[in-house]
Amino acid sequence: MMLGGIRLFLVLLITVLLVACDRQKVKESGDVMTSDQQFDDLKPVLLEKIWRLNPEWATSVGYHKYDNQLVIPTPERLTDEVNSYRSMLHDLHVLKQTTLSLNNQTDYRMLEDFFNGRIWYLTVLKTAEWNPAEYNIGSGVAEILNGRYDSLTNRLRSISLKIEQVVPYYEAAKNNIKKPTLEHTQLAILQNKGALTVINDLADSVKKAPLKPFEKDFLNFRIAAAKNEINSYITFLQEEQLPVLRKGKARSFRIGKELFTQKFKHDIQSGYTAEQVYQKALKHKEELHQQMLALTQKLWPVYFPEKPLLTGLPGVKQLLGKLAEEHVPRDSFLTAIRAQIPQLVAFVNSKKLLTQDASKPLVVRPTPEYMRGVAGASVSAPGPYDQTANTYYNVTPLTKYSTAEAESYLREYNKYQLQILNIHEAIPGHYTQLIYSNKSPSLVKAILGNGAMVEGWAVYAERMMLEQGYGNNAPEMWLTWYKWNLRVTLNAILDYSVHVLGMKEKEAIALLTQEGFQEETEAREKWKRATLSQVQLSSYFTGYTEIYDLREEFRKKQGQKFQLRPFHEKFLSFGSAPVRYIRALMLQP
Known part of the structure; x- marks a missing residue:
């Protein structure tokens, strides 16, 4: 009798627990929660875990x-991370x-894509073993130090x-590195x-801050330890890794x-495959060449009235070289960029291309040193949790360039191309899109940004601005944009050719300078970037084409x-979701 009573009690207890679980899916009104309501409750839980x-x-x-957290990237921690993503899936x-x-189906797919992507990175690509540049406390510290969200x-x-x-962090970094690439080691x-x-900036801030004496002591001690560990990591890379890598032992x-x-599948999330994008880029390259040849024929008498037309791509290159002579002085590069931003704002407003938010500041600044070595210009934007923070337009100074290198760089970013760069990076490109x-009403769409959509929008914005008359439809501006768009197209060709087809540096430089009309310095920087990244260079052309x-x-x-404005604002309302998902949302009945 006693045993039977216990069994009955257990059955009743289990029943109560099951009913309680079911009640979690019931609103206070008594109505059963819909799948959308359950998913809306799940999203913030998943984001918190992320x-x-x-x-x-x-x-x-x-x-x-x-x-205040610093992840120590031990093998155990990386395994736990994989398990966490599998649990979230x-x-x-x-x-x-x-x-x-x-x-919500779009948010669901984006979360699913993200979890699968992270698992793939950690278990298949395993960059933690061969990319020493992944280990750097500078960015995380700078983000907090430069913030304005708290005292x-x-x-x-x-x-x-x-x-x-910091000590176990860099120790784990040294232990993780198995067979790095030479290029990523140099970047690190x-x-x-x-x-x-x-x-060093942190140490200066400690002197000014009204911290308690013991807090300053602790922080100064930790700053000294951080300097020591960073220097130790640099020494480890320079003295233990580089000599071995230069003997042909590098990955x-x-x-x-x-x-x-x-x-490509995980990062770009396109309706096209990597090979299809490569083939599309090859075809588009030929189309751009034809458009550039036609404009060269039109402009040649203006710039070379005494010379017979130089036919073919050499003629285009010579004309572009002539246009490149018009550039800002070396010490005015940053100033010129700052001066152009209000002009772009005014043009977008006058043409009613989209509504702009004047309350969100854009700060043009020299690229911080811990970010240098990959791109000459970039945008650092705040996220959806801190929308009042500054957006930074990072421009790498030319101070470390030789006279010849600086001249080559300035010719690349000449009077015309500098304007296109500012459209791309600032208005209505990256800065505007990220605002x-x-x-976006969906945090998932804002946070899990798709690189091809983000870069594709910036490239699309360039063409759209010129179509609307920016630059007074000057053929010089259009010829320069064709060259710029050719660079985007060649990015995709270079990316695939280098990583899949084994393109050598000499071939890449020839492609970029002869068929892309790029300056030598720009071409060599792009080659360097192709060695440090994979797939990212394909994102511009892919996203632009789809948009x-x-x-x-x-x-x-x-x-x-x-009308353009309703289309633009509807498109941008879906955060930074992949274009194929935005397309489905915009075309729904």
């Missing part, structure tokens, strides 16, 4: 709960995607706790030297067709009712 795993990424998007798959609204005192307290773990040395400047920076194809992205095709589809569908 931030706990990625504290520095959280800081960069304005989520400061984990500012399981939580996601409890819900059926097809039962959700189209908008300097509180931010310094977060940094103090963060860098407390350069950027960690840049991190030392961040630590190749080329990842090969199989990994490139997989990485809109932060306002432009979508716009033309809308134009055809709406006919005379089509």
